Amino acid sequence: MSYSFTFDDIPDLTGKVAIVTGGSSGIGEVISRELARKNAKVYITTRSQSRADQAIARIRAASAEVEGVENNLTFLEVDLETMKGATAAAKFFLKLEDRLDIVVANAGLGGIKSQLTPDGYERNFAVNHLGHFAFLTTLLPLIERTAAANPKSDVRIVIQSSQSFYNASKIDYQDLTKTYSSSWGFLTLREMLGRYARSKLANIYFMRELAKRTNDIPNLYVNASHPGLVYTNIFDLSTSPLPRYMQIIGEYQAWLFGIPVDDGAKTALFLASDKRVIKDGLKRIFLYPAPQGPLGGYVYFNGVYPRALNSLGEDGDEASKLWEFSEQALAKALNS
């Protein structure tokens, strides 16, 4: 089944509190803008106050018809690179608000360097999964309280994954703490894509396990999305050692074959707000934009549809194993 979807389908969200991680640019900025335009109180998370200020200024400039939209937007400093930092940011938020209705776990990175974070994990995996695990599990009691206190309302968690997860191999836990030894200090294309794909598979497992563990909460909807191929800062190769012409090819394939960033925000926005999620009981799904075009891109946006996972994505034992690994990693990080 597919659903048509435009920003006009987003209902009025007055009274709801939302967090959009990585709301300072690209897809997260559009998600933040549209939720704020519908009167949600939106916390934009980023590592930098100035990037939040710039995003809020852009949203204000693009929203002349919604007076005071900037009053619905608040900066929340979150660095997902360490689990301790992500936990501290979530604890700070818990002091600010007594409800949390919508979380879009959207922040993410790729990267060409072989790097471990201060916690000792490969960086894609650490930021895209472990940081979000620490942040969201710390917020979870508040999310659950919000759902319980407002049984006629609905609460949403959306994990931004990627079509890349279909290319991932089974998670090799030994590999997560290794750096690669290429003498020039950068990953090969295969290594780079493999690491990103693994982190996005982790997003799928996290979504499925979180949904399973909160399954007894009828009005909590936990799902994952793929935005489509969208030309954003995530394709910035300017710090890579590649010759300039190769950087341009790499960056502009998304520009050439991608969908506009506004369309890239629609899968997550549908899951975060649309009433049809409740009507059709959409839980534990992976939402895709349609239709697919060349090279994984999209000729135009034509709605959203739940896409089947592959057998690796469906593997419940692997999802549970990742949860247990993440819990242990979090405990270790908090005790260090």
Ligand SMILES: NC(=O)c1ccc[n+]([C@@H]2O[C@H](COP(=O)([O-])OP(=O)(O)OC[C@H]3O[C@@H](n4cnc5c(N)ncnc54)[C@H](OP(=O)(O)O)[C@@H]3O)[C@@H](O)[C@H]2O)c1
């Ligand atoms: N663009 C695509 O074609 C595409 C395709 C599939 C999936 N996705 C996914 O969509 C999501 C958004 O990506 P985008 O394309 O919009 O990229 P983007 O414009 O580069 O935005 C990435 C966001 O993540 C935040 N971020 C990066 N590292 C962080 C860290 N260590 N701690 C906290 N926040 C961090 C950035 O915030 P600050 O730098 O301001 O802190 C920024 O707001 C990602 O999860 C990505 O994997 C994108």
